[in-house]
Amino acid sequence: MNKRLCWQGIDKWISEKKLARILKDNLPSIDGLLLARPPKKPYAFLEFDTEERMNTFVEAFQPEIVNKKYKFKQATDRAIGKGKSIEEILLSKPPKVTIEAQPLGPIEDKVTPYWNMQYSAQLLEKKNQVSKFYGTFLKDMEIKTKKSDTVPLQWLSEPPQVLDVKSSPATEGYRNKVEYTIGYAENREIKVGFTNGQMAAGNLRVDSPENCINISQFSKDIAVKVEECVKASGIPPVDTKTNEGVWKTVLLRTTTYTNQSMLVLTVNDNHQISKIEQALQPLSSEVDTLVLVVQKSPRQIKVLSGSGFITERLLNKTFQISPLSFFQVNTSGCEILYTEVMNSIEGELLLDICCGTGSIGICCSDKVKRIIGIEIVPEAVEDAIINAQMNNVSAEYKVGKAEDLMKDISREVEGQVITGVVDPPRNGLHKNILTALRTTKGLDNLVYVSCNPETMFKDLVQLCAPESGKKFRAPPFVPLRVQPVDMFPHTPHVECVVALKRITKL
C-alpha cells in the first residue's frame, strides 16, 4: 500500500519547480514519488511506494524539522488529487501566458489614477474605503460577541466612527522618493520613467514621468539628465523582452526641510563598471550624493560622490536616510501621521514594532522614558541607532523578524507601562506578533499604523475579539479612534492610525 504524506510549514510560498529541486536534492533516488502542489499554498503532498522510503525521506529532513522549518503529517487521499512526478516538474517549461494587448492609457492614469478628481472627492473616497473595511471588522466583532459566552464587548453598542481623512499639506510634487525604470519607450528610444503595459501582453514600455503630478519638477528633470547619461554611455538598459542589458533603475530621494538630494542608480553586474562610473560623472553636480548599486551577490554599494546618505527633519528631530532604507514618502503628510500617533502614546516604554529607521519612536521619544525598536532590515537598524544618537534618545534596537523576537521581548518587558506601536508592511502582522501583543502584561496601549486598511482590520479582529478559548487569550483591546491620513494624493492609497486601549488589565 502506498504511503501518503503532507509536507507543511515552508513559511513562504515557493514555486513548484524550486520545491521539486529541494526534494530531488534531499532524495537522490526519486522513482515512484509523486508530488501534488496546490498553487500558492505552503505545502505539498508526496506519495511513496513503501513506508521505508517514506521514513528515509523524512529522516533526510531531520535538521530542518528540528529547526521548525518543515513538518510532516499523514495526508488524506482526498487532499492529494492528481499528482505529477518530480522529474516531470523539473523538465517542464513554464507555460507561456499571453494576454491580448489592450490599448495603453497615459502613464498618469496608472501612477496617479485620481489626478482628474477634485481633492475633496478623493478624501471622501478614501474615507469610504476605510469605512468599508472597518464595517466588516465591526460585523465580525458582533458575530464573535454573540458566539462568545464571556463578557460582551460594551463598546460595540457605540463604536467610534471613522474620522474625516486628514489632508496632505502638499498635494502636488509631494513624493520625496521616486523610483524610475531605465528601459525603452514605445519608439524603442532609451527612456527613464515609469513602466506602462504588461509583459504578458508584449506591450511593456517606459513612459516619461512628465505628466505625473505627484512628483516634483526637480525629479522630472533628473529623469531627463539620467537619460542623457545612459544614452551617452553606449551601454544598453535591461530589455524586458530579452532580460539582457545593464542599466536597471534610478532612485531619487529628496528632502523638504534640509533641501538635500540623493541619486541611486542600479545596474546589473558586468565588466564595464568603470565606464558606467564615468558616464555618471555629470550627475554628481546635480545632487548631494550619488550612489551606484551593482547587483551581484553580495550586492555592492559604491558611493560615487557625497556622503552616501542625506538627512531630513521630521517634527524637529533629525534623521539620516541611507540609499535603501525605508522613509515615509510624503514628509509633511508624515508629520501629520506621526502627530496622530504621538497623541496616543503614554507610559514608560515604547515598543516600536517594524521600526524601520526608528522614525516613529524617535518622534514620540519626549513622551516615554525608553524605546525598544524591532526591525528586520539590518541597514535600517544601523540608521535607527545613528538617528537615536543624533537626537539624544535612549533607544535599543533588535534586528530580526518581529514574529520571532516578540515572545522573548514581551517576557523581558512585562509589567512595565508599555505602549506598542506597529507599522507593518501592506500584508499586516504575523500571528505570533498579534498573540504577543495581546498577551503581554503591561501593554495596555497600542497604536496600529497601516497603509492597508484591509489587512489592518483583519489583524484588529485578533486583538479586539472577546476573550475566549486558546485563540483569543487575554482581555481584548478596544478601538478608541480611527483616523485616516492622506499621504498619497491622486492615488487610491491611504494611511490609517487606530488607537486602542485595553480596558480590563491583564
Ligand SMILES: C[S@@+](CC[C@H](N)C(=O)[O-])C[C@H]1O[C@@H](n2cnc3c(N)ncnc32)[C@H](O)[C@@H]1O
Ligand atoms: C511600513 S514600514 C514602517 C517603517 C517605520 N515605522 C517608519 O515609518 O520608518 C514597515 C517596516 O517593517 C519592516 N518589516 C517587514 N517585515 C518585518 C518583520 N517580519 N519583522 C520586523 N520588521 C519587519 C520593514 O523592513 C519596514 O522597515
